[in-house]
Amino acid sequence: MNEKNNxxxxxxxxxxxxxxxxxxxxxxxxxNDADYMSFPLAGFTTEHYEEMWSKRNLHKALWASIKVGVVxxxxxxxxxxxxxxxxxxxxxxxxxxxxxAIMMPFLIPEIILAVALLIIWINLGFKxxxxxxxxGHILFxxxxxxxxxxxxxxxxxxxxxxxxxxxxxSAWGTFxxxxxxxxxxxxxxxxxxxxxxxxxxxxxxxxxTGSDATLPMxxxxxxxxxxxxxxxxxxxxxxxxxTTFIVLLAFWLRNLGxxxxxxxxxxxx
Amino acid sequence: xxxxxxxxxxISKHFADVKAVDDVSFEIKEGEFFSxxxxxxxxxxxxxxxxxxxxxxxxxxLFIDGVDITELSPDxxxxxxxxxxxxxxxxxxxxxxxxxxxxxxxxxxDEINNRVKDVLTLxxxxxxxxxxxxxxxxGQRQRVAxxxxxxxxxxxxxxxxxxxALDKKLRDEMQLELRTLQKNIGITFVFxxxxxxxxxxxxxxxxxxxxxxxxxxSAPNELYKNPxxxxxxxxxxxxxxxxxxxxxxxxxxxxxxxEGLGEFKIKNNLNIAENSSDVVxxxxxxxxxxxxxxxxxxxxxxxxxxxxxxxxEMTRFYVEAKGxxxxxxxxxxxxxxxxxxxxxxFISISLEDISILNKK
Numbered sequence: 001m002n003e004k005n006n007x008x009x010x011x012x013x014x015x016x017x018x019x020x021x022x023x024x025x026x027x028x029x030x031x032n033d034a035d036y037m038s039f040p041l042a043g044f045t046t047e048h049y050e051e052m053w054s055k056r057n058l059h060k061a062l063w064a065s066i067k068v069g070v071v072x073x074x075x076x077x078x079x080x081x082x083x084x085x086x087x088x089x090x091x092x093x094x095x096x097x098x099x100x101a102i103m104m105p106f107l108i109p110e111i112i113l114a115v116a117l118l119i120i121w122i123n124l125g126f127k128x129x130x131x132x133x134x135x136g137h138i139l140f141x142x143x144x145x146x147x148x149x150x151x152x153x154x155x156x157x158x159x160x161x162x163x164x165x166x167x168x169x170s171a172w173g174t175f176x177x178x179x180x181x182x183x184x185x186x187x188x189x190x191x192x193x194x195x196x197x198x199x200x201x202x203x204x205x206x207x208x209t210g211s212d213a214t215l216p217m218x219x220x221x222x223x224x225x226x227x228x229x230x231x232x233x234x235x236x237x238x239x240x241x242x243t244t245f246i247v248l249l250a251f252w253l254r255n256l257g258x259x260x261x262x263x264x265x266x267x268x269x
Numbered sequence: 270x271x272x273x274x275x276x277x278x279x280i281s282k283h284f285a286d287v288k289a290v291d292d293v294s295f296e297i298k299e300g301e302f303f304s305x306x307x308x309x310x311x312x313x314x315x316x317x318x319x320x321x322x323x324x325x326x327x328x329x330x331l332f333i334d335g336v337d338i339t340e341l342s343p344d345x346x347x348x349x350x351x352x353x354x355x356x357x358x359x360x361x362x363x364x365x366x367x368x369x370x371x372x373x374x375x376x377x378x379d380e381i382n383n384r385v386k387d388v389l390t391l392x393x394x395x396x397x398x399x400x401x402x403x404x405x406x407x408g409q410r411q412r413v414a415x416x417x418x419x420x421x422x423x424x425x426x427x428x429x430x431x432x433x434a435l436d437k438k439l440r441d442e443m444q445l446e447l448r449t450l451q452k453n454i455g456i457t458f459v460f461x462x463x464x465x466x467x468x469x470x471x472x473x474x475x476x477x478x479x480x481x482x483x484x485x486x487s488a489p490n491e492l493y494k495n496p497x498x499x500x501x502x503x504x505x506x507x508x509x510x511x512x513x514x515x516x517x518x519x520x521x522x523x524x525x526x527x528e529g530l531g532e533f534k535i536k537n538n539l540n541i542a543e544n545s546s547d548v549v550x551x552x553x554x555x556x557x558x559x560x561x562x563x564x565x566x567x568x569x570x571x572x573x574x575x576x577x578x579x580x581x582e583m584t585r586f587y588v589e590a591k592g593x594x595x596x597x598x599x600x601x602x603x604x605x606x607x608x609x610x611x612x613x614x615f616i617s618i619s620l621e622d623i624s625i626l627n628k629k
Contacts, residue, residue, distance in 0.1 A: 162323055163356035165343040167370030167421065177369075181360050 027237035035227055048234040058235065061218035065199055068130055068214060072137035073145075073194035079138070080145035080190060081183070087146075088153040106143035113139065114207040121208065128210030136204035141194035148193060148250075152186030185253040192250040196243055215239070271334070274299035274457055275320070275425060280329035281481075282315050289315040290326070291481035297459065297474075299334075302451050304460045304468040307478035308504070314429060316478070317461045321350045321427050334424055344373075349418035350427040354434070355410045357402040363389075363413050364398035370421045388420040391450070408439050419454070426451075428460045432467060444471055465505050469493065477501050495538060499626045502551045509597050513550040513625060518543050525550065525625055529592030530568055530618075535625055547628050554600040556622035559586055559614050566617035572597070574614055577606040588616060 033043040052058060083102055087095065105113055114136065121132045160182070164174040180187075202216040209217055219235060222228040275297035282290040290312045297303045305313040318324045320331065322343035330339045338346050349370070358366050364385060371381050389395050392412040402410060411431055418426055431447075432440045448471050451458045462468050468475045469489040476486040477500070484504075485497045496502035499510070516524035516532070523537040527550050541548055563569055572590040584605045587596045599616055 157354065157356065159352050159354060159356040160358060162321075162343070163350070163352060163358070163417075164369070165323075166321060166348075166350045167417065168344045168373040169369075170344060178358060 030233040030237040048230040051231040052234050061213045061215045064212050065215040068134045069195045069198040071134050072141055072198040073191050076138045076141035076194050077145045077190045080142050080149050084146050084149035084153050088150050103143045105139045110203045114204045118207045130212050132208040133205050137198040141197050145190035145194050148190045149186050189250040189253040192246050196246050271299040276332040278330045281327045283327045288481045293483055300455045302458045302473045304472040304475045306468040306475050311478040312481040313461045313478050317427050322346050347424035348427055349421050349423040351414045351418050351431045353429045355414040357410055357413050359402050363400050367417050367420050384420050388416045392416045407435050425457045430462055499549055508551045508553050511550045515545045535623055541625050548625050551624050554598040557599045558617040559599045559601045563615055564617040567620040568618040570616050572614050572616050574609055574612040579606045
């Protein structure tokens with residue numbers, strides 16, 4: 001019995017090492033005083049981080065990614081909220097088909113989605129740039145946001161909404177005073193995860209950005225020059241920390257009040 | 270007192286091809302404690318939800334205090350509801366829950382505070398203003414739900430099995446309390462339950478429902494003593510059904526030949542047809558007497574005890590009598606499961622305790 005536990009433990013450790021050790025090289029080398037990623041380490045420096053601050057193109061790309069991420073996450077969360085509410089609350093004709101249709105971008109290879117969007121966008125005579133990237137990201141983020149929100153709304157006691165109507169509230173008043181505050185942890189989780197997905201996204205951006213690079217595009221562009229590698233590592237390390245924090249926050253929010261109905265917490269409006 | 274305070278006129282509600290409520294009409298008096306009683310799926314909750322406005326009838330009209338409410342949304346109706354699971358808003362404390370429905374009434378802050386204070390006193394929840402739903406017991410949640418509905422001073426309070434989630438002792442207490450409360454504030458209560466004892470003990474009148482239809486609407490004692498059909502007789506209390514053939518009728522009596530008992534003249538309250546076998550005879554377990562020696566009652570049968578169950582305040586005997594191919598239940602407060610060593614006994618029935626009912 002004990003032996004079996006040990007082998008499972010070893011398996012688990014190897015698995016986690018496989019997952020995380022390569023990723024951890026990024027912050028490690030970002031503090032290394034050399035242009036190449038190799039051992040032995042040359043010495044400790046924060047120079048790469050300082051270099052990061054001075055790159056105007058990096059700032060432009062960061063700002064582009066934030067714009068795309070904010071718009072994409074807000075729009076896809078709103079769409080996902082309506083859809084999730086419909087799927088979790090009502091039974092209607094064509095329910096499975098429309099559910100499948102929304103989930104589709106989640107399942108078809110991203111590159112195909114990217115090529116399709118590129119062809120349509122160009123044939124419509126529009127210019128490539130952040131707008132088509134944002135549209136692509138909305139398509140791509142909505143299924144994620146919807147899955148999170150359905151999980152939240154499915155456990156929701158709909159008699160609370162009836163109680164609100166019974167107590168004299170209008171349909172919108174009920175949404176504002178009862179449903180929204182109770183969905184809020186799910187909504188915030190969906191916003192954060194959609195933002196992160198958009199922020200990290202490369203393939204759609206690669207096909208659709210034209211000259212306005214997003215952050216992943218910028219990083220990819222810098223990889224071609226050896227001397228520029230270190231500040232990309234520094235940037236990568238910052239993004240890694242930021243993303244991990246957001247994802248943990250999103251999961252914490254998503255689970256807030258789930259499973260334990262007693263701990264149901266919302267925001268008081 | 271308005272005798273047709275709530276009017277339910279030819280109300281039907283169909284879900285796809287299920288007739289949840291099937292052409293039901295009746296009236297509820299002002300200030301009445303009225304219960305809708307029936308097994309699950311009988312349509313009682315649907316009828317309550319039609320009154321609340323959560324469902325709209327397929328056909329028919331609803332009036333409260335002379336106003337046609339058939340098409341009104343729940344927020345426009347003079348009704349408030351106590352939900353089965355109480356539906357306390359988990360993100361608001363007790364005070365905010367109770368204030369929830371006052372916002373739209375255009376009251377001053379003083380008035381709102383006074384109303385909340387008064388209703389908290391009424392339901393005995395003073396000092397719980399700051400608590401959240403998860404910090405309350407089942408009974409306390411029920412009181413919050415009650416306070417939240419009553420604070421709006423509705424014309425009609427709708428209650429959807431509000432005691433179902435409570436343990437037995439608390440339920441008995443709340444039954445008494447609800448009844449007293451209703452008497453004191455004088456609001457019309459429409460109470461939905463599947464528990465016949467609850468309906469009988471609290472209500473002024475009860476409508477027994479089955480398959481979307483009203484089976485009988487009367488005062489609780491009438492339901493028990495004079496059930497109008499086999500469903501009501503079976504649902505309210507316990508009873509023994511025996512096979513019977515009706516013969517000729519004589520005024521308000523009818524001659525009937527009852528399985529194993531013989532031919533008797535039985536009171537015919539329900540206009541039972543002559544020469545019919547589409548009828549059944551009902552005798553309540555507690556109206557029969559079990560004894561060790563023969564009695565001088567109208568009917569006395571020799572019987573054998575097959576099984577007993579001791580219930581404390583009484584004992585239930587399951588007996589077999591000659592000529593009746595069915596176990597009869599008799600209950601007794603006098604004898605218990607130790608009383609009949611040899612299982613030999615007599616059961617006695619008085620003719621006035623036998624009723625004849627239509628099978629349909």
